[in-house]
Amino acid sequence: xxxxxxxxxxxxxxxxxxxxxxxxxxxxxFSSLSRYFLTWTNLRVIIETMSILxxxxxxxxxxxxxxxxxxxxxxxxxxxAAVAALASPANAFLLILYALAAAVGAGLINGFLxxxxxxxxxxxxxxxxxxxxxVVLLASNYRSVLLQxxxxxxxxxxxxxxxxPMSVFWMIGLIILGGVILRFVxxxxxxxxxxxxxxxxxxxxxxxxxxxxxLFVASSFLAxxxxxxxxxRSLSARPLIGEAYLMPAIAAPILGGALLTGGRGSVVRTxxxxxxxxxxxxxxxxxxxxxxxxxxxxxxxxxGSLSTQGGRESVRxxxxxITRKQSGS
Amino acid sequence: xxxTQGRAGSATEDRSASVVLxxxxxxxxxxxxxxxxxxxxxxxxxxxxxxxxxxxxxKSTLVKIIRGALKATAGQLLVDGKRARFRSPRDAIRAGIQxxxxxxxxxxxxxxxENFFLGQEVLHSGIVGALGFVNSRRMHAESHxxxxxxxxxxxxxxxxxxxxxxxxxxxxxMRALYFNPKILLLDEPLTALSEKAKDRLEEFLIEVxxxxxxxxxxxxxxxxxxxxxxxxxxxxxRVSGEINLRTTDLSxxxxxxxxxxxx
Numbered sequence: 001x002x003x004x005x006x007x008x009x010x011x012x013x014x015x016x017x018x019x020x021x022x023x024x025x026x027x028x029x030f031s032s033l034s035r036y037f038l039t040w041t042n043l044r045v046i047i048e049t050m051s052i053l054x055x056x057x058x059x060x061x062x063x064x065x066x067x068x069x070x071x072x073x074x075x076x077x078x079x080x081a082a083v084a085a086l087a088s089p090a091n092a093f094l095l096i097l098y099a100l101a102a103a104v105g106a107g108l109i110n111g112f113l114x115x116x117x118x119x120x121x122x123x124x125x126x127x128x129x130x131x132x133x134x135v136v137l138l139a140s141n142y143r144s145v146l147l148q149x150x151x152x153x154x155x156x157x158x159x160x161x162x163x164x165p166m167s168v169f170w171m172i173g174l175i176i177l178g179g180v181i182l183r184f185v186x187x188x189x190x191x192x193x194x195x196x197x198x199x200x201x202x203x204x205x206x207x208x209x210x211x212x213x214x215l216f217v218a219s220s221f222l223a224x225x226x227x228x229x230x231x232x233r234s235l236s237a238r239p240l241i242g243e244a245y246l247m248p249a250i251a252a253p254i255l256g257g258a259l260l261t262g263g264r265g266s267v268v269r270t271x272x273x274x275x276x277x278x279x280x281x282x283x284x285x286x287x288x289x290x291x292x293x294x295x296x297x298x299x300x301x302x303x304g305s306l307s308t309q310g311g312r313e314s315v316r317x318x319x320x321x322i323t324r325k326q327s328g329s
Numbered sequence: 330x331x332x333t334q335g336r337a338g339s340a341t342e343d344r345s346a347s348v349v350l351x352x353x354x355x356x357x358x359x360x361x362x363x364x365x366x367x368x369x370x371x372x373x374x375x376x377x378x379x380x381x382x383x384x385x386x387x388k389s390t391l392v393k394i395i396r397g398a399l400k401a402t403a404g405q406l407l408v409d410g411k412r413a414r415f416r417s418p419r420d421a422i423r424a425g426i427q428x429x430x431x432x433x434x435x436x437x438x439x440x441x442x443e444n445f446f447l448g449q450e451v452l453h454s455g456i457v458g459a460l461g462f463v464n465s466r467r468m469h470a471e472s473h474x475x476x477x478x479x480x481x482x483x484x485x486x487x488x489x490x491x492x493x494x495x496x497x498x499x500x501x502x503m504r505a506l507y508f509n510p511k512i513l514l515l516d517e518p519l520t521a522l523s524e525k526a527k528d529r530l531e532e533f534l535i536e537v538x539x540x541x542x543x544x545x546x547x548x549x550x551x552x553x554x555x556x557x558x559x560x561x562x563x564x565x566x567r568v569s570g571e572i573n574l575r576t577t578d579l580s581x582x583x584x585x586x587x588x589x590x591x592x
Binding site for chain 2: 184185186187189190192193196197199200201202203204205206207263264
């Protein structure tokens with residue numbers, strides 16, 4: 001029975017356990033400290049806030065699995081929002097097209113520099129992040145630009161069902177799409193293989209360059225969608241608006257067990273990681289703590305997560321060995 | 330090039346055997362350095378051909394050309410008598426050339442079954458398959474059944490990283506054989522193995538040579554003599570010697586001497 005065994009292994013994954021325990025612990029802690037925490041309004045705020053972070057994290061996660069990193073998504077988010085706002089008023093679908101084309105363009109540049117030129121992805125995306133920020137600042141004249149369209153905000157942040165914004169449904173759709181591609185589609189296997197051992201993948205005929213190129217474009221595309229959501233939410237595009245997402249969007253997949261060396265990661269656990277980080281931000285807001293504390297918590301979580309990766313790997317292997325012995329193989 | 334043949338006149342017999350892979354005057358230049366200088370040889374059905382040579386002899390370059398990772402500067406590669414032009418390792422795999430490497434070409438984080446079909450995943454039929462959906466159930470069943478049939482009882486759901494070097498290399502060889510290759514290219518497959526694992530794998534290769542002809546690339550010529558039917562020696566990018574081990578009159582020590590002198 002493949003399914004049962006796989007489900008059991010997924011459930012027993014140490015990273016999943018840590019995340020679920022963290023979520024339960026945080027919910028208990030914040031609900032006992034603030035009576036507003038477990039209200040429908042606040043839960044809706046959590047899921048709304050989480051949607052943008054999760055969409056960004058999906059791209060970061062896929063690249064981490066493939067052994068690469070993209071930190072330019074914050075700027076691409078700002079670029080997409082700025083393009084849509086600057087091009088408005090115009091047909092909403094044209095605005096979306098322009099914004100996403102700009103995002104994809106950034107992804108193509110990242111992909112070209114990393115894959116074709118062989119420059120490390122961290123340095124490339126650091127440079128493109130800075131460059132794109134500069135372009136956005138100049139184009140918007142250092143000011144917020146109003147989004148002059150009625151349809152676009154409805155597509156990305158309209159509240160049609162239970163007062164939940166469309167961004168949440170975009171997030172759910174993209175989680176399913178990303179999860180299915182990485183787990184059930186051949187391309188997904190190639191992503192894990194590329195990150196696990198690029199050399200082995202190449203020897204077996206996997207087009208690792210194409211895989212990495214595609215992921216840089218996909219990551220920027222997701223940042224482009226996030227940018228449209230942000231612009232739709234605030235009905236404007238503010239330069240450098242994406243900066244706040246840099247740390248949590250990278251921390252979430254790592255919290256979910258993605259390795260910086262590649263080959264490991266899970267869309268579900270990345271989503272749980274986003275939930276943990278959003279709960280922390282939301283809870284500390286409710287308690288009236290200064291935003292500086294959120295930064296400190298975020299840094300502690302990221303460092304804690306990175307420093308315990310080795311230990312979590314060992315525990316994961318131990319659990320695997322025990323389940324193998326139990327099943328008699 | 331010097332060759333040695335047996336008294337039985339098996340040269341005629343061997344030539345009549347059909348050649349599966351032929352390298353004709355393969356030349357490879359890296360800038361001004363000539364790594365291969367007119368290498369020619371053929372691999373016949375039912376044989377294990379040893380390709381030996383010291384470091385820098387051109388073995389790796391030749392292997393890369395055969396498996397489609399490098400383009401030859403000049404010369405031809407023929408598979409079943411037809412000219413083959415490989416632009417990537419994928420083309421070589423499609424032409425029926427499977428490879429086993431020293432480092433196994435396995436991804437530690439993936440399961441045995443995922444590694445078994447790495448780069449050659451089984452897709453669903455119909456539109457689902459056209460969308461790239463892999464048939465995990467079939468991959469599981471087929472890899473498990475094949476390994477079991479070949480005498481390797483492994484849990485194919487486990488990560489390959491949790492198995493020993495010998496087991497991993499076994500998976501690597503089984504994986505290559507599973508796809509019914511025309512030619513199996515073994516690039517230093519025994520180097521990282523323990524003596525026990527090496528013996529077992531050598532026995533296995535001898536058993537399956539009739540099913541699939543092989544080129545065994547190695548610098549360990551003493552070990553290769555027990556496995557190969559024929560050996561060619563590469564030196565400074567050229568074939569410097571050839572010996573048919575099935576028919577030679579030379580003693581084992583004389584064969585070693587012959588190979589050593591020509592390396």
